[in-house]
Amino acid sequence: MEKFLKRFFGFSLGPVLGALISFVQVPVLTYFLTVDEYGLAGAFQTLLVQIPNFIYIGLDQAYTREYHRFKDKRYLAQQAMLVPMLAGVLLFVCFIVFDEQLSLWLFDSPHYQYIAWYAGVWVLATVIERFMLLTIRMEERAFEYSLFNLTLKLGVFLFSMLCIAAGMRDFRVIVYGLIFGQLLVDLILFWRYRYLLKYDHFRVDQTLIQGMLKFGVPVMVAASLTSVLNSVDMLFLTEFSTPVDRGIYSVAFKISSVIGILKTAFASFWTPTAYRWHEEGKSLNHYKFISDALLMLLTAVFFALLLVKKPIGWILDLAYDEVMYGEVIYIVGLLCLPHIMYTLSETTTLGIVFSRKTHYNIVVSILALLPSLILNYILTPTWGYRGAALASAVAYIIFYFARTLFSRSTGFYFQQKKQVVVTLLMFLAAFINAFKVEYIEWITLGFTIMAFVCQLSTFKDIASIRNNSDEWDFS
Known part of the structure; x- marks a missing residue:
């Protein structure tokens, strides 16, 4: 370890x-x-x-x-x-x-x-x-x-x-x-x-190049669709909302990119490790533990941002002349969810790449893009930046589960009950935090405690690995 x-x-x-x-x-x-x-x-x-x-x-x-x-x-x-x-x-x-x-x-x-x-x-x-x-x-x-x-x-x-x-x-x-x-x-x-x-x-080597193209072209198409998915919210804000909403959304997006940095770091590290483990025949339990540990880390960062959202608002009020930038704090949680769900899906989607069935990625991107378009069309004209953030969060939750389910069809799957419950808790907490609610800090703290209670088995796994390190090889 x-x-x-x-x-x-x-x-x-x-x-x-x-x-x-x-x-x-x-x-x-x-x-x-x-x-x-x-x-x-x-x-x-x-x-x-x-x-x-x-x-x-x-x-x-x-x-x-x-x-x-x-x-x-x-x-x-x-x-x-x-x-x-x-x-x-x-x-x-x-x-x-x-x-x-x-x-x-x-x-x-x-x-x-x-x-x-x-x-x-x-x-x-x-x-x-x-x-x-x-x-x-x-x-x-x-x-x-x-x-x-x-x-x-x-x-x-x-x-x-x-x-x-x-x-x-x-x-x-x-x-x-x-x-x-x-x-x-x-x-x-x-x-x-x-x-x-x-x-x-x-x-x-035409045979090798053709084989790699068969793997790579669907990945490129899926990546292009994901790029569209990442742009939809701002396009709808530009068309149906105000410059103030766009400004609030842009600043909130930058704050949520704190988790985006973690996403980039994990992806850089995880891809070569996962491929090597696959060639070495590592057990599914190794992948499951990494997924569970990553969920715990992402949960901690997510709720930490929600619990300190008021100080973030004070800093923004000092940094910007426009008082409206204080509204940024309401959608930070929702905009963290796309980063969280994408990062977490990197641990559950491996069956798709291991089996070389990368055409599934195109279907996954479409399944996430369509709800994003529909929800943005319904919510953005009335809810503004809140509607765009909500649509983005829902789209990436669908993205995560679609990746997981298609990976399962290839034979790569481990239990997702913990992930489902914690994702639901994070989404509810982010949604409630998107509005002015009395005693929101205490409500958020309650969600935080529940999220970590759901992950008690991960704490037990960590203790077990430390006590039986000879049985686990994470090299």
């Missing part, structure tokens, strides 16, 4: 410290750049960082699935990289051909076409970077993985500061920071893992 926790801590460092850098970077850049310039850079940045997710075609996920089946990791990585690199080259050519149009569209001027060229190079480098980082991750080099992820964020920030020091005060500060800050760090990564780029005796 000590090695297990050490790896988790190692993988957590990158997301936590990276979030800290992002927290510092935003106010610094907004101090030096006007809103218009920041908006131009933001549009470019949003577009560019989404591109690799599509040109991977899910082959990055297929690479992690096949990793432990191949002794020759270079061979597997090169087969997985081939199609994304070809897609990247094609995209690069398109950037060159339509550089002036892209410049005019993104920056309202045809004179920045060279940025389209830089962006093409960035995309190609990102493909290589992705598979090298996945190699580090699958080898479970936790601290090295966190170090490179942290260095990438730091490189982007420092290069932006260098541009500011050079006297630049327009959107190029962010654009150059994103492109060249990352490329400089990538050069270090490419040199360290240059063996993955040695193409001597390379040949195309």
Whole structure:
């Protein structure tokens, strides 16, 4: 268990410290750049960082699935990289051909076409970077993985500061920071893992690539649908509500991202561990205990945020001129639930990836997206930010149970009574906290106690594992 926790801590460092850098970077850049310039850079940045997710075609996920089946990791990585690199080259050519149009569209001027060229190079480098980082991750080099992820964020920030020091005060500060800050760090990564780029005796393995595409394409489609799911609430708020509601919702979303950091850290650590355990034939009890322990941790963070929501409101009142930002505290609990349910589902959905039946993920995303659309349409026009938050929470609860049930159909399943009851308690607590209710702190404390009473068996399991450590191998 000590090695297990050490790896988790190692993988957590990158997301936590990276979030800290992002927290510092935003106010610094907004101090030096006007809103218009920041908006131009933001549009470019949003577009560019989404591109690799599509040109991977899910082959990055297929690479992690096949990793432990191949002794020759270079061979597997090169087969997985081939199609994304070809897609990247094609995209690069398109950037060159339509550089002036892209410049005019993104920056309202045809004179920045060279940025389209830089962006093409960035995309190609990102493909290589992705598979090298996945190699580090699958080898479970936790601290090295966190170090490179942290260095990438730091490189982007420092290069932006260098541009500011050079006297630049327009959107190029962010654009150059994103492109060249990352490329400089990538050069270090490419040199360290240059063996993955040695193409001597390379040949195309069509059977392997087709098998990985069969696994990866549904993952990409499901991820695209999940991206839509994550955007629906803000789209409905934009269409049916007020700017105040959007502002309250955005700030509450940032606060709930505290759990989002935990989600990223756990996913980085859990995927390579779970795949390795599967190859080693670990018993289902190991996965069940991790799921139960994760539930307990998430429960603690969730109710802690609810119980300190008033101090959060006081801080927001001091930080923002608008008194309405104090309303943020009412929906923090509801917006924590999507992060919690997604993170918890990572421990119950493993049957889908183990069995390679990734088409189930598309159905899962649709089953979550449809209720989100319906509830947002019904609730957002009347309840505003509360309605959007409620719709998001319900959608992700459905997402969790859909993932769990489809995984069960593949044979991977453990008892969910505890998870069902605790999820219900958290949802009720979040819903009640969304409104002004007298003695809400005492009511929330009551829900907290009930949630932990339901998890007494987890405390007993922890004690049993400590007393019988020889029977449990979490390495």
